Amino acid sequence: MSRRVVVALLGPVTWSPPGIDPARWRTALAEDVVDLLATLNEVETAVAVTAGDRWLADAVVWPGTQVYEVPEPTPNAVFAALAGKASGQELAATTGEAAVTGDRAVRYDQVAVVVADAPDLPGLTLGKLLRPLTTRPVAVAPVEGSGTGLLGVAARLPVPAWLPALDLDTTEPAEVRRAAPSPGDVAVTAGWHRMRGPADLAALDPAVEGWEATRALLSGRPV
Template identity: 45%
Template sequence: MSSRFVAVLAGRAVATPPGADPAEFRLAMLEDTYEVVAGLEFVTPVLALTEPDEDAEAITWPGTRVVLTTGLEALLGQLADLGADQVAVVAHDAPDLPPLLLGKLFRALGSGEVAICPAKDGGLVALAARLPAPPWLKEIDLDTPDAPGRLRAAAGLPGAVRSGPGWHRLRAPEDLSRLDPGLEGWDNTRILLGGG
C-alpha cells in the first residue's frame, strides 16, 4: 500500500471581509482547510509553512508534522524525504473544499503522474503527484495563473496530467460569495463571516 501524505501549504490571505482582522481571517481559513485534510482516512496530514508561524502550528492536531518550505517544488522533495510516495498539496484558502475532491486526485494518480484540481479564476486548489515528482513540475506552483496548461505542455505526454473537478479559492473579497452555506464544515471561516 502506498504512503500518502496531504499537505496544506499556508499562504497569505487577501479575501478578508470588511471589518475582519486579516491575520485572524487567514488563520480561520487555514484551520478549516487543515481540518478537511486531517479528517481524511489513510493519509498523513502535514502543515507546510513558508515562514515560522506559531499561531498556525497551534491549529494542528497532535502529531501533525509541520515543515518549513520555500514552495511547491521544495515541499514535494521534503514529503518524499518523509517517506511519502503519493502526495497532495492543498492551498490554504479553500476552507470548504469537499474531501471527495482530494480522493479523486489520488485515484487519478493510478493513470497519471500528476493530478490537479483547477481553481476558478486560475491557478490550482490542489495538486497531487507520485513521488519522486517528475522534473517538469519545476517553476509551477498553486498560484501559477495558467498552471493546468503549463503542466500539460511541460509534461509533453498525453495523460500525464489528469484533471479532476475544479473548485474555488478565497483570494479576493468577492470570492467569499462562492462559499456554500449548505456545505458542512468551514466553521471558523463561517463564524468570522457572521454566519454563526
C-alpha cells in the same frame, strides 16, 4: 498499498473581507482546511509553512500533526522536503517535539499539496486529486470562479524531472500539461473555489457542513 500524504500549504493570503483582520481571516481559513484533512481516510496529513509563518501552523494544527518548514511556499518545496531533498542534513519536519532527520523521515509514495484558502473544500475533491496517481505521475485541480492558479497538485514521489516550478496562485493546468512529455501524463481533476475576493465569498454555501472557523468569523462570533 501506496503510502499517501495530503499537505495543506499555508501560503500567503492576499485578500480578506472588509472589516475582518487579515491575520484572523487567514487563521480561520487555515484552521478549516486543516480540520478537513483530519477527517480524511486512508491518507496521512501534514501542513507546510515557511519559517516566518510557523506561528500559523502552531495555531491550527492538531496534536501530532507533522509540520514541514519549507524555504518558499510552493508545491515544489513541499515535494522536495517529502522526498528527503531539503537542503542540509536535517529534513525540516517536526511534530511539535523534535526534528526528524533524513534517515528517519517518513517516506511516501504519493503526495498532494492543497491551498489553505478553500475552507469549504469537500473531502471528495481531494480524493479525486489523488486517484489518477495510480496511472499518471501528476494530477492538478484547477480553481473555479475568478482568478488564476490551482486548488492543488498531486504527484508520485520522486516527482518527475519535467515538473515545472509551480505557483498555486498563478500556474494553470495547461502550463503543467505543456511541460510533460505527453499531455496525458497530467490529469486535470475536479476544481473548487478559493477565497480570494468578494465573488468567492458569495460561493460559500451555509448549508454545507464544516468550515466552522470561517463561518464564525463571518458571522461575528469569536473563533
